[in-house]
Amino acid sequence: MNGRIPAGKPVIGEEEEEAVLRVLRSGQLAAGPEVQAFEKSFAEYVGVEEAVAVSSGTAAIHLSLLSLGIGKGDKVLVSPYSFVASVSPVLAVGAEPIFVDIDPVTYCMAPENMVDVIDHDTRAIIPVHLYGQMADMDGILKVAEENELKVIEDACQAHGAMYCDKKAGSVGHAGCFSFYATKNMTTGEGGMITTDDKELAETARMLRNHGKGPQGEHETCGFNYLMTDMEACLGRVQLDKLDSMNDTRRRNASIITEEMAPLEESGIVRTPVEVEGRKHVYHQYALRVSREKRDPLVFGMRKAGVDLRMGYDRPIYRQGFVDMDSPCPETESACQEVVWAPVHPVLDPSHMRRIAWGLKQLLR
Numbered sequence: 583m584n585g586r587i588p589a590g591k592p593v594i595g596e597e598e599e600e601a602v603l604r605v606l607r608s609g610q611l612a613a614g615p616e617v618q619a620f621e622k623s624f625a626e627y628v629g630v631e632e633a634v635a636v637s638s639g640t641a642a643i644h645l646s647l648l649s650l651g652i653g654k655g656d657k658v659l660v661s662p663y664s665f666v667a668s669v670s671p672v673l674a675v676g677a678e679p680i681f682v683d684i685d686p687v688t689y690c691m692a693p694e695n696m697v698d699v700i701d702h703d704t705r706a707i708i709p710v711h712l713y714g715q716m717a718d719m720d721g722i723l724k725v726a727e728e729n730e731l732k733v734i735e736d737a738c739q740a741h742g743a744m745y746c747d748k749k750a751g752s753v754g755h756a757g758c759f760s761f762y763a764t765k766n767m768t769t770g771e772g773g774m775i776t777t778d779d780k781e782l783a784e785t786a787r788m789l790r791n792h793g794k795g796p797q798g799e800h801e802t803c804g805f806n807y808l809m810t811d812m813e814a815c816l817g818r819v820q821l822d823k824l825d826s827m828n829d830t831r832r833r834n835a836s837i838i839t840e841e842m843a844p845l846e847e848s849g850i851v852r853t854p855v856e857v858e859g860r861k862h863v864y865h866q867y868a869l870r871v872s873r874e875k876r877d878p879l880v881f882g883m884r885k886a887g888v889d890l891r892m893g894y895d896r897p898i899y900r901q902g903f904v905d906m907d908s909p910c911p912e913t914e915s916a917c918q919e920v921v922w923a924p925v926h927p928v929l930d931p932s933h934m935r936r937i938a939w940g941l942k943q944l945l946r
């Protein structure tokens with residue numbers, strides 16, 4: 583790739599083209615065999631009994647909440663440092679989001695910050711495996727067990743990430759994935775719920791299809807959150823490539839980390855930390871700099887042809903659709919100091935060295 587280095591780019595090859603053409607030519611664009619086949623292989627990959635394909639990661643979180651019976655009068659612990667869709671489904675079901683500050687090293691919700699905010703209305707936790715590294719699931723499961731809370735993993739950025747020997751999406755009551763175009767694997771738009779709970783999966787299957795039950799009757803008020811066969815066939819091909827695409831992300835990330843070592847030693851940057859026992863799949867490479875340096879760095883890199891991105895620049899509780907006062911100091915700092923460097927698998931080591939060179943020039 584010459585010229586500009588984009589922030590994200592899907593790896594689409596002949597296999598994807600052939601799969602989509604095969605489905606187009608079959609005439610069965612929806613409700614065909616591809617969705618079921620994708621669900622089966624995704625469940626096997628994650629290591630769960632059930633996978634329910636839906637139209638987006640947002641739909642996956644929405645249906646997981648509904649299927650677990652969470653709604654009006656309930657409280658759900660959420661991360662303020664994430665994409666808005668980690669929280670908007672909580673409001674959509676009529677529940678109240680309770681914001682829990684993050685761990686400054688992993689950027690994921692810290693279990694020690696949950697204890698004081700739990701009360702008798704709290705029903706669930708939505709830990710976000712942010713940037714491709716899983717949250718502290720031992721700590722979160724302990725809090726959940728002690729307080730009888732459901733755990734819905736937001737694994738929308740963590741396809742293939744591991745916590746000890748467990749894959750993201752196999753640890754909580756439900757796991758939610760997004761297959762948006764820039765994710766670690768893509769179907770264009772799309773999502774998946776993973777679970778060992780057959781009842782949850784059945785309810786989600788009904789809700790994604792207008793509330794239609796096994797007898798064909800519309801038993802409950804549902805949605806059209808279905809995945810098409812064209813998306814599912816793409817997903818099957820992408821799933822086969824996921825581990826190797828993640829390996830490339832990890833290699834690309836390690837090149838920047840190595841190149842940044844002198845700047846890290848002098849305290850100018852903080853590179854991502856892969857916690858022992860976890861496998862980071864680098865959906866984003868989060869580099870931390872001082873707040874004074876952040877904006878000039880982003881503009882300087884863009885001028886040099888590298889699409890460095892500002893990370894999440896405000897906590898979700900300060901987005902217009904929430905607008906709550908919920909001070910979370912670690913989140914506030916991360917919102918002012920994090921940038922995302924491209925590490926997606928279309929990039930090779932020479933791109934990574936170009937990115938690192940630009941960062942060094944601007945941060946010196």
Ligand SMILES: Cc1ncc(COP(=O)(O)O)c(C=O)c1O
Pocket residue numbers: 637638639640641664665667668710736738739759760761762771772773
């Ligand atoms: C952490 C997180 N949660 C939820 C979502 C929502 O996924 P989708 O865009 O597929 O609805 C995303 C995707 O951008 C995400 O990054």
